[in-house]
Amino acid sequence: MTVAFSVSARDGNARTGELHTAHGTIRTPAFMPVGTSATVKAMTPEAVRQTGADIILGNTYHLMLRPSAERIARLGGLHKFMHWDGPILTDSGGFQVMSLSKLRKLSEQCVTFQSHLDGATYELSPERAMEIQHLLGSDITMALDECTPFPASEADAETSMQLSMRWAQRSKDAFVKRDGYALFGIVQGGIYPKLREQSAHALTSIGFDGYAVGGLAVGEGQELMFRVLDFTLPHLPQERPRYLMGVGKPDDIIGAVMRGIDMFDCVIPTRSGRFARAYTGEGERNIQNARYAEDARPLEADCPCPACRHYSRAYLHHLFKADEMLGPMLLTWHNLTFYQRLMQGLRDAIAGNRLDDFAQAFLRRYRGKDNDKA
């Protein structure tokens, strides 16, 4: 294997360990902040690191359109371009092609689409997805897949999954192997146990450095998502990292970790931060709510982030009311810190063989009466 993954402790199906890449070590379970366009929105890379993040995610779709993978390569690669010296995972672009672009046309060979920015036509094939991620210099490259829509009939989910498996083989064939650089395959198959099993077996036959579960967090709800994990994960090799793409809220993450997921990415902490929604141990707070206008307390008393150490809820409230950029900056910082503290809590709990207690205590407080639900 080109990247080493070591599990140091297990608790039920959950595990904690380390994934070693060219740009450093990722402690798992890990949450990856999303840096779509070569920046984690409203944050400096130094601030991202301070939140406790080991790895960030970049979006191939956005970067191939602007400023282009070739330009980033000429400027020394994505790490240098955006001044992040830690590991970077890039998605394959497939999901955003489906969700953002216009006039898509899918063939066996590739997907053709028009940029949502200027209407220009692009092609994305497994080979091109590998080339782009190579140009970017990604530590973890994702195979190109078709994200199966939800809902989909079993027949449609099977057709889609089988295309993704052929693309997975082509991704593997096109990927340039180097020490410290990983290629992950993506399990598809919708909500159908037989298809997920077939997909997992197809991918493990090809052989990847890690396995992602795709096609979830697309509207199916937490209960169904957990059920898919329950019947999918047993078919993935224990000795390789597992990544649940696009997930999620704190309780989604806890449930998925307890089922054996090692890696997550999601825009929730950053996007919420820009829209005045704070994640705290006592639930979500909409800091624009009038109840915070003269609240002299910090957002969270025990949080080490600058938003909590230096400012009152009243000040954060004021910043959003006055539409000041420092509001999104501070709340993004806080939310990312909250997510990383949750991951540290999960890692410690697994290492201490007390994950159930940790999860119950966290969720009891998180879902308590003080939650704004705002």
Next chain:
Amino acid sequence: MTVAFSVSARDGNARTGELHTAHGTIRTPAFMPVGTSATVKAMTPEAVRQTGADIILGNTYHLMLRPSAERIARLGGLHKFMHWDGPILTDSGGFQVMSLSKLRKLSEQCVTFQSHLDGATYELSPERAMEIQHLLGSDITMALDECTPFPASEADAETSMQLSMRWAQRSKDAFVKRDGYALFGIVQGGIYPKLREQSAHALTSIGFDGYAVGGLAVGEGQELMFRVLDFTLPHLPQERPRYLMGVGKPDDIIGAVMRGIDMFDCVIPTRSGRFARAYTGEGERNIQNARYAEDARPLEADCPCPACRHYSRAYLHHLFKADEMLGPMLLTWHNLTFYQRLMQGLRDAIAGNRLDDFAQAFLRRYRGKDNDKA
């Protein structure tokens, strides 16, 4: 005097020294970043401090409307509210009432106006301006004046100036004296030497801790502004600091320092930073210009700010093209750093008795061929 001002060196009419306030020492000549609504836009206070700023400015007009001086006082004052432990100067609100509010009515007693935010009616009198700035906890309070419009006839400028002088006396009477807290008067009189002289004499008779020159940077142009300084400053006491309000571009500041100004404030570095305009030793650059799309060089090779140390012009260009918040954050940081480095250069040049050489060398390079004029 309630604040000590010591001049350590002179070079022509220019001087360098220190102004000592309750929250710390201000090295002069000083540039004050503008923190209108209790935040220097797109910057943390730690970052503002890192640029070299000793003091920031807050806007009484904005703060009295939102979140209100009374609320800030209940939350512990402006320093605590915004987490800035250095000196703060607040303007009196008079200028913004004239430039931003609706349905103004000026009387001998006060100005009545409607908020530009919600149309609510407010009154601002010299006594209320002192009360608000006291509630905020300003280290340097500005007397309430009427900013004389430009152009104005000599008769109109005289009427306006005389009202400001009566308000200056009322401001002085209402100001609560405390060690380390200063009250500055504001010279008015438009472009008329006799009126400026009368205003300066009226203010020095009342007695203030410092003297501002108001009514400039309102469209009169640099040449006329310098002429007004030339015939106004000789009437102000040498032993007190002089503050040119709302100025300016780097060459405005240099010319004003050479005429004996000690303090400046201006939104140019922060506002320009949010709109992709960078100030550099080689002039202004519009970083959105296509010429920077693959420019791997830093904005300024010798600048210690994060924008210059960690990123290429190409990356900054990308951030603005992609409308990413980090673009304004980094360019504001750079511009404030550039301004503070200019002030340090001026202070050092005055101390070394080589201000003319410094100014000529700076302006030759700044106005050179590499200036975008963009």
